[in-house]
Amino acid sequence: MNHKDKQIQSAVQRALGDKGLSRRDFLRLSGGGALLAGAATSGLLYPGTARAVSTNARIVIVGAGAAGLSCATRLNRELEGAQITLIDRREDHYYQPGLTLVATGVWNTAKTLDSNRRYVPSGVNWIHDMVAEYDPDNNRVITDDGRTVEYDYLMVTTGLQVNYDQVEGMSEELIGQRGVGCVYDKPELAERTWRAVDEFVDNGGVGLFTRPRGDIKCAGAPLKVTMLTESRMKERGTRDKAEMHYLPPGASLFSQPDADDFLSKNFPERGIQIHWDHPLTAIDPDAKTATFDTPLGDETLDYDFIHVVPPMSAPDSLRESELAAQEAPFKGWLEVDRHTLQHNRYANVFGAGDINGVPIGKTAASVKSQVPVAVENMIQAIQGRENSASYDGYTSCPLITELGKAILVEFDYDLKMKPSFPVISPYEEHWVPWVMKDRLLLAAYRAMLRGRI
Amino acid sequence: MAFSFVGILAVVLEFFRGWFWLLIPLIVLDLVLLGLFFKRTSGRRRKFSLPFKASIGFGVFTFVMALITLPGITRSSWEMLAGAVDYLSLIGASVGFGVLFAILAFPVMLHMLGIGPKHKPESQATRQSPAPETETGAEAEPSTASQQPQG
Incomplete structure (x- = not known):
């Protein structure tokens, strides 16, 4: 070690001493930092192999x-x-949470398209x-x-699976034509739905937004399509040209009670009429009529645009x-x-x-x-052990109320709100949940596919 | 649902993964520029204060621009912001952009503003009086006094 090296070493030791750190502390911290950096850049970017x-x-x-x-x-x-x-x-992978944004013209389809091959880990036999x-x-x-x-x-x-045939007169081919839309299942269908929505937003008329009986995926999607369509009309100044109706199959709009309260007030305030107990049973695309199975018997309504949500199983x-x-x-x-x-x-x-x-x-x-x-x-x-992990029913819905704002609704089996970020109120519309939906959740989804979250 | 620190880091990395094609060359370019700067300034005075201030200025400019434009860039508008969470998030994100752009600009600023005059030969320097103290000694310009022959 030459004289200059000794000078440097003593200067470093003086500096560490000033901070109350020993040389060993410094090396340990440096090592920790290096490990953290390594984990961040390699382990997080590529699935690890920490097999237990x-x-x-x-x-x-x-x-x-x-x-x-x-x-x-x-x-x-x-x-x-x-x-x-x-x-x-299937070779293609669809980011289905993005389909509401495709169906309302916010995203293009490319953003929701991906490939399964990118995520199938090596070592897994794919049939x-x-x-x-x-x-x-x-x-x-x-x-x-x-x-x-x-x-x-x-x-x-x-x-x-989405059962289009359980709505009489409905088929996948109809989507995007004659005023028929359906946000579910595939980016291509969501894009075709946007064509129909776009026409309705421009021309106005009667818009029917439906929901079937039974469990469906992303139960917030029909609500989001309704609200985003209305928001698009306000944006283009055509809201006065349209009459909008939301027709749920029962007596609520959303399973979580607080969100349901909000929506039940919000829809009428923005001129969206709610027709309780109106599950869709049939459409006639030529006559542009839809039939609903109500407690008072079948009811047929005319439409210029209809958002059909078929039963799922x-x-x-x-x-x-x-x-x-x-x-x-x-x-x-x-x-x-x-x-x-x-x-x-x-x-x-x-x-x-x-x-x-x-x-x-x-x-x-x-x-x-x-x-x-x-x-x-x-x-x-x-391993022959008892199950110890437990799912509490957590689910989440960034409920987009308008272009540019949303409510982040998260809840569990007890239907209690479970906010991931307590600073973001699940009872109020904010810009932040919109940004999350528009910009961040796709990244979170991909991290999930890679088993990182 | 709680996100762990590593979980948040994983999401951030996924968010930037699509921009790696731009970010990685930019970072490499900055590192190369830094290396070149130290090579170019071998035997010269290095001025850090002015490039630092210029980078800060660039960062502040980016911060202000982000503050104004971020709601629109996110297909929203200022009217949609409601409550402290939204405003603090906007400020936080803008600060982030400001810091990022300031860091990226620093090596460029070093090249533009950080290269000082050559060191005087040692024999000449020993004949000079010490330069007056300035904010950063490294960039102190030789004063008029220091150019006067001593004795």
């Missing part, structure tokens, strides 16, 4: 949607030696097929192509299988314990996402909360 549990279990995940990919990433990371198989034919039959008694599933895939543990993450293959609940209230959905997300009759079967027969929560936010629980409990089952 060694097993040779065969795990099958059915469905490569948000829940399926997230489960695949987490299981692949946390299990050493497991044979993980993902079954889904490009769909499950046609579940055989839980023999621990196997059979695909469309007739392939039999056996498993020791099954994770069901199929999502749900578990995919047929699951609904007709032994895995489906046989009785109400969740008949046809995957029969899981609402807290452990383990199947009630088949202990080696778990579920996450829209497919689960649980009271609320067919949202991406629910997926974010359900996946860690389902994965952890499956791993504990593999």
Whole structure:
């Protein structure tokens, strides 16, 4: 060490001494900082391999949607030696929470399009097929192509299906034509819906906004489409040209009572008439009429624009299988314990996402909360331990009330508000939740797919 | 639902992932500029105060611009802001942009404003009287007095 080095060393030690730090403290802090920086830049950017549990279990995940990919990433990371198989034919991945923004002209479709391949972890066997039959008694599933895939543990993450044919006269092809819109399912349909909404916003007339009976994914979407359409009209100065009607199937607009109170007052204030107990049963696109099954009998209304939300269900293959609940209230959905997300009759079967027969929560936010629980409990089952992880029913809806502001509604099975950020009131409209919806939630969603949150 | 620190970091990284194509070259460019600055100023005086102040000025300008335009950029408007949360978030985000742009601008400012005159040869320097103290000794210009021959 030359004289200059010695001078530097003594200067550093003096500086550290002034701060009350020893050389060892400094090295420890530097090491911590380096580790933190390393974790931030490498571990967070790329899924890690901190495998904790060694097993040779065969795990099958059915469905490569948000829940399926997230489960695949987490299981692949946390299990050493497991044979993980993902079954889904779809190559495209849709960011479905963004479809309301596409259907109201805020986003273009490209923003919601992604590829499953980007998120399927290496080491996971991806079978490009769909499950046609579940055989839980023999621990196997059979695909469309007739392939039999056996498993020791099954994770069901199929999502749900939209049943257009349950509204008489309605079909997927109609969307975007003759004043028919439907925000759900695919970016292409949401884009076509925007064409119909855009025309209605310009020309006005009678707008009907419907909601079906039963569970649907993102139950806030029909409300958001209604409010954003109205907001677009105000923006273009055409609000006076339109008559807007919201027709829920029951006597409430939203499952969370505070949000329901807000909406029940807000809709009439902005001139949106509410027609309680009006589930849609049929449309006649040529005559532009819609028929509703009301307590007083069928009622037919004319429209210039109609937002049709068809009934939804578990995919047929699951609904007709032994895995489906046989009785109400969740008949046809995957029969899981609402807290452990383990199947009630088949202990080696778990579920996450829209497919689960649980009271609320067919949202991406629910997926974010359900996946860690389902994965952890499956791993504990593999280890022969009791399930300890519990899902409290958390779900969230950034309820967009106008272009540029929203209410961040988060709640659980008890329908109590559970704000993630207590400074953001779940009872008032703010700009911040709008920015979250418009700019940040897609990033959160992708972090979820990578198993990071 | 609580977000952990690592969770928030993961979301932030995902948010910027789409901008890596721009951010990474910018950061590399800044580092190269910094390296070049130190190379170019070998044997010269380095002035940090003025580039620092200029970068701060640039950051303040960005902050003000962000404050004015962010609601519009987010497809909203000032009318939609309600309550302390919205205003504090807007200010916080604007400060963030201001700091980011100030940091990115600093290496450029160093090149534009931070290169001082060459050091005098040691033999000449020993004949000079010490330069008067200034805010930053490194950028002290030789005073008239220091240019007078001593003795």
